[in-house]
Amino acid sequence: MTLSFQRFFILLFLGTISCNNSCDIENNDKKANQKEEEKNKNKSLNYNKDFLLGKFDYRDHPNFVLVSEQWSDKEIYLQKETLEAFDKMATAASNDGIPLIILSGTRNFDEQKVIWENKWNLNKLEMQDETKIALKILTSSSMPTSSRHHWGTDIDINSVEEIYFESAIGKQVYNWLKNNASKFGFCQVYDDKKVTKRTGYETEKWHWSYLPLAKDILSEYKMQIELKDIKGFQGDYLAGNNDIQIINNYVLGISKECNF
Numbered sequence: 001m002t003l004s005f006q007r008f009f010i011l012l013f014l015g016t017i018s019c020n021n022s023c024d025i026e027n028n029d030k031k032a033n034q035k036e037e038e039k040n041k042n043k044s045l046n047y048n049k050d051f052l053l054g055k056f057d058y059r060d061h062p063n064f065v066l067v068s069e070q071w072s073d074k075e076i077y078l079q080k081e082t083l084e085a086f087d088k089m090a091t092a093a094s095n096d097g098i099p100l101i102i103l104s105g106t107r108n109f110d111e112q113k114v115i116w117e118n119k120w121n122l123n124k125l126e127m128q129d130e131t132k133i134a135l136k137i138l139t140s141s142s143m144p145t146s147s148r149h150h151w152g153t154d155i156d157i158n159s160v161e162e163i164y165f166e167s168a169i170g171k172q173v174y175n176w177l178k179n180n181a182s183k184f185g186f187c188q189v190y191d192d193k194k195v196t197k198r199t200g201y202e203t204e205k206w207h208w209s210y211l212p213l214a215k216d217i218l219s220e221y222k223m224q225i226e227l228k229d230i231k232g233f234q235g236d237y238l239a240g241n242n243d244i245q246i247i248n249n250y251v252l253g254i255s256k257e258c259n260f
């Protein structure tokens with residue numbers, strides 16, 4: 001009797017020890033899973049459909065901050081992480097004698113709609129074929145709902161004119177960016193498509209994208225957004241037109257170097 005009691009307590013004790021070890025592992029696993037779930041939940045909350053389509057007010061969004069006067073004389077907002085990376089990049093550039101200024105950052109759906117529809121109405125005055133009008137605008141401007149500028153990760157630097165990048169200072173700026181921007185997470189998404197064979201917009205030497213955030217957002221875009229979501233502006237019915245295919249040719253038409 002006494003012996004079996006002893007056995008019982010020994011077994012209970014061993015059981016507690018083994019549970020202590022295995023339970024710790026189990027608890028850690030649970031915690032890691034919870035953390036991962038929380039992260040994914042936050043991610044999908046941050047990058048829900050409205051976010052991806054630019055249908056939110058970035059001025060009120062907790063991840064967005066105002067760019068300081070040091071880097072822009074306009075009221076420009078970016079995701080905090082994008083701005084921190086730009087701050088480091090622009091400081092390094094400045095130390096090398098290269099000035100970097102942000103001309104454009106986040107634009108939401110409504111702001112992109114104004115840009116698109118102004119161009120649409122202007123072209124309507126002299127062109128009949130609406131597919132041709134859309135294709136003409138799409139050389140340099142996005143349809144609302146399909147712009148990377150919605151995401152707070154993309155910036156236009158110094159000038160949006162090719163002629164600036166042909167000047168002596170423009171060449172220096174561009175060379176510096178080509179050699180250094182990737183160290184800070186930035187990539188030129190719209191490179192020379194005649195060389196790289198991508199589709200979509202013409203070359204934009206001024207447009208740089210902060211990849212550590214933008215690559216996650218693009219993959220969410222691919223998963224969540226369909227052609228039927230591209231709507232709410234003049235000419236929206238053309239988004240799926242064979243010659244346009246806004247998602248395949250434009251949203252996904254970025255430099256391979258930026259698409260990993």
Ligand SMILES: [Zn+2]
Nearest residue numbers: 149155156207
């Ligand atoms: Zn741009």
